[in-house]
Amino acid sequence: MSYLIKPAGYKALLNLPQTEMGIKKIKDFFQQNLSSELRLRRITAPLFVLKGMGINDDLNGTERAVTFPIKDLGDAKAEIVHSLAKWKRLTLADYNIEEGYGIYTDMNAIRSDEELGNLHSLYVDQWDWERTMKKEDRTVDFLKEIVQRIYAAMVRTEYLVYEMFPEIKPTLPQKIHFIHSEDLLQKYPSFTPKQRKDAIAKEYGAVFIIGIGCKLSNGEKHDGRAPDYDDWSTKSADGKAGLNGDLLVWDEVLGRSLELSSMGIRVNKEALLHQLQECNAEDKKQLYFHKRLLNDELPLSIGGGIGQSRLCMFYLRKAHIGEIQASIWPEDMRQEAKEAGMYLI
16 A cells, blocks of 8 residues: 655755756765675675575565566576565675675666555665675674765765755764664564654664564554574674664655664574474475575675665755656556645656
């Protein structure tokens, strides 16, 4: 079911040619900064992978992948990728990437089960990145260090936008705030997860919520995560589970939180077995990716995705992701958006 947020009195600050120029500058500048901060080299990414190998991501475990038959492979099925979390880890191994270095790529995907709206499109474009790491760095402190490096690139990029378009004033704080999803629940016990995200993002401007996928003290999860890429079950010294999280900023245009990145330290063998069991998905142990991980053929890694269109949407103060990227929208949404000042590409 599609849903449209219509900010009162919304008027785009930039026309279409300015918007396109801004998108190009933002993408070029941010990926160079991301590469430098995390020591990542760019590689080419697949648009599709073979079905049944466990390489495609399951996201929350319920989304259906777009599939098609391949004539020259006896009609074997291929899947359009959802994201590349597991493919990137295989690539780290196959490219023999040194410890402390990594890869990034322009990932394009189709997510046909998305509920379309201001922030969700059928088309997904993001920088997918993955970096090898030491065993002793599988800690929340290391996770925070990587988040701070990514956030520093975001702050620098916002200033670039301000230099190009002085009417767009910077709003990001210099430092990002960290909070565990359990502490967020205790802070706002009567709120839904979405309300908690909005409240904490509005209070701090930019926040990283740690522990996405683990069960909280109320018996529920802050949000879902598939069991075979992020480690959401390993506990830190404080007893809280999760070595992953989501990076959110406060979006003044929409008056809500905006998730720009999902990332985390990836599962090791022990975490994979535990999370597969907890999610009743132990049959996945027989898949290609999972076998290689369980056979110690893949490096320890940390990685994530950063939404390109969402990042541009935030920097250019747009109210709808369709003002940044070309996609398919319900005709009634397109018309309703136009009447509200949002001209969808």
